[in-house]
Amino acid sequence: MYFPKSSGFFFDSYCVLDLETTGLRPASCEIIEIGILKIRQGKPVAKMDVLIKPTKLPIPAFITNLTGISTEMVMEAPSIDEVSYWIYDFIQDDPILGYNVLFDLGFLKEHTRTHLPEPPFLDVLPLARICYPELPRHSLSHMTAHLHLYQNTHRAIDDCAATYQLYELCKKKLEGKSASQIQHEIDQFRQNRRPGRGSSNK
Numbered sequence: 001m002y003f004p005k006s007s008g009f010f011f012d013s014y015c016v017l018d019l020e021t022t023g024l025r026p027a028s029c030e031i032i033e034i035g036i037l038k039i040r041q042g043k044p045v046a047k048m049d050v051l052i053k054p055t056k057l058p059i060p061a062f063i064t065n066l067t068g069i070s071t072e073m074v075m076e077a078p079s080i081d082e083v084s085y086w087i088y089d090f091i092q093d094d095p096i097l098g099y100n101v102l103f104d105l106g107f108l109k110e111h112t113r114t115h116l117p118e119p120p121f122l123d124v125l126p127l128a129r130i131c132y133p134e135l136p137r138h139s140l141s142h143m144t145a146h147l148h149l150y151q152n153t154h155r156a157i158d159d160c161a162a163t164y165q166l167y168e169l170c171k172k173k174l175e176g177k178s179a180s181q182i183q184h185e186i187d188q189f190r191q192n193r194r195p196g197r198g199s200s201n202k
Contacts, residue, residue, distance in 0.1 A: 016036065017105075018035045019035070035157035035160045046090075048090045051074050092119075099162075130186055
């Protein structure tokens with residue numbers, strides 16, 4: 001199972017993906033919420049927002065403090081196996097966009113065993129870095145606060161909305177540049193940034 005890289009940086013129709021999890025490591029942590037925002041011609045047209053009951057309970061207290069998702073909230077929720085088909089049926093062949101999207105895709109690879117499509121994906125984080133290089137940090141929380149976007153709440157569908165708004169702003173800033181020019185700027189930023197600059201944390 002794998003997700004091939006995107007062949008470009010500009011999409012008008014796509015799905016924005018965000019997950020909330022019980023920790024950072026897919027092998028030992030689990031998904032507790034899935035948010036997907038479907039975009040058509042640059043506008044949101046549908047969404048999927050589902051709480052997931054993990055196999056290991058209770059949900060760690062620090063995760064509840066961060067996301068607001070408690071053990072009680074997921075007790076009657078479906079398992080990831082029960083909703084995996086819905087996820088990929090909703091996404092279908094759309095490109096998948098996200099903020100630090102490899103984190104989310106890593107969890108999907110680990111915890112969904114069937115119905116896995118192979119759409120392209122695009123990480124919005126590197127685009128934010130080159131569009132706003134003057135900022136000391138580029139986490140989604142910092143970007144939304146700086147640009148006054150949809151409030152980043154560490155809930156999946158809210159983070160999808162914030163990522164969508166940020167991506168559309170980046171598209172406007174990058175208009176007229178080729179994919180090779182954008183990739184060069186991303187590579188240059190990675191080479192030049194100071195250690196620790198531009199956290200990829202959500």
